[in-house]
Amino acid sequence: MTREFDKYTGHEIDLLWNGHTHTEFCKHGDGAGAPLENYLEQAIASGFKKYSVTEHPPLPKGWLNDPVKMCQLAMPEDQLENYFLRVQKLKRYYHDRLTILSGLELDYLYGKESFTNNMIDSYSHWLDDAIVSVHFLPGRDGMYCIDWSPEDLQSNLLNYYGTMDNLVEHYYEHIEMAIQFAATLPFNHVRIGHMTLIDKFRRVLPEYDAEKCQVYLKRMLVLLKETGVGVDVNSAGLRVHTCGDFYIPEWFFHQCIQNGIEGVFGSDAHKPADVKSGWSWYKSAIDNYNKK
Numbered sequence: 001m002t003r004e005f006d007k008y009t010g011h012e013i014d015l016l017w018n019g020h021t022h023t024e025f026c027k028h029g030d031g032a033g034a035p036l037e038n039y040l041e042q043a044i045a046s047g048f049k050k051y052s053v054t055e056h057p058p059l060p061k062g063w064l065n066d067p068v069k070m071c072q073l074a075m076p077e078d079q080l081e082n083y084f085l086r087v088q089k090l091k092r093y094y095h096d097r098l099t100i101l102s103g104l105e106l107d108y109l110y111g112k113e114s115f116t117n118n119m120i121d122s123y124s125h126w127l128d129d130a131i132v133s134v135h136f137l138p139g140r141d142g143m144y145c146i147d148w149s150p151e152d153l154q155s156n157l158l159n160y161y162g163t164m165d166n167l168v169e170h171y172y173e174h175i176e177m178a179i180q181f182a183a184t185l186p187f188n189h190v191r192i193g194h195m196t197l198i199d200k201f202r203r204v205l206p207e208y209d210a211e212k213c214q215v216y217l218k219r220m221l222v223l224l225k226e227t228g229v230g231v232d233v234n235s236a237g238l239r240v241h242t243c244g245d246f247y248i249p250e251w252f253f254h255q256c257i258q259n260g261i262e263g264v265f266g267s268d269a270h271k272p273a274d275v276k277s278g279w280s281w282y283k284s285a286i287d288n289y290n291k292k
């Protein structure tokens with residue numbers, strides 16, 4: 001693969017890539033509703049050369065028992081085509097300033113993987129890029145979010161799994177299935193979204209065994225290397241006071257670089273002001289690796 005460098009900054013072009021961002025088609029987050037143009041202008045001003053728009057696609061009907069959460073977490077099915085048309089239009093408009101990839105943040109839908117496969121088949125002509133994320137785990141009577149609120153996690157998942165250690169173990173089992181699923185998808189740079197999202201409410205939940213987490217993550221490294229699936233080096237956790245960290249530990253990112261596993265910066269912006277958020281952490285993590 002030839003490496004391409006920006007003629008002004010000298011930075012490697014693929015480094016100037018934000019691989020995880022949202023749009024006005026997303027109904028959650030405190031800045032929800034800002035038009036995609038505002039994100040793109042922000043991306044150009046921030047120096048990005050490549051930009052993946054990765055909205056949450058529709059979920060299968062009845063995926064969650066709670067209809068309110070369903071509405072906020074994913075666009076309705078009849079909006080998906082409008083979403084792609086809008087990205088196509090702006091992709092053409094900005095083509096000489098920013099390489100825009102039309103993508104999705106796919107959910108790993110445990111037991112309903114075919115829903116995602118069918119969606120990809122139907123829209124393959126518009127799909128350039130994809131992230132696969134684990135946002136849901138099975139609970140007592142259906143699927144529940146791991147990242148809605150600490151109270152929600154506590155009553156619907158922690159009570160069901162009994163201990164945080166047990167819950168975390170199941171989370172990584174689902175990450176493992178998500179990696180295997182991602183490996184079957186027709187994308188060159190498919191990545192696992194926010195690998196350590198289970199840590200979102202870490203500071204307000206009962207403690208869990210950090211050493212075991214390391215063991216799970218090391219297992220994921222082996223699987224990522226085997227399958228060729230990459231990781232979303234996701235900064236959103238830095239902005240969440242109950243987490244305060246990237247959703248990927250620096251040592252893990254370094255191991256990815258070491259093992260040739262692709263790690264793409266993702267600010268997971270749900271508002272334009274967050275497009276570059278966490279970029280300096282990402283750059284310094286790479287510098288720290290190069291210094292070793």
Ligand SMILES: [Zn+2]
Pocket residue numbers: 022026028056270
């Ligand atoms: Zn979102």
Ligand SMILES: [Zn+2]
Pocket residue numbers: 105133135193194
């Ligand atoms: Zn996500």
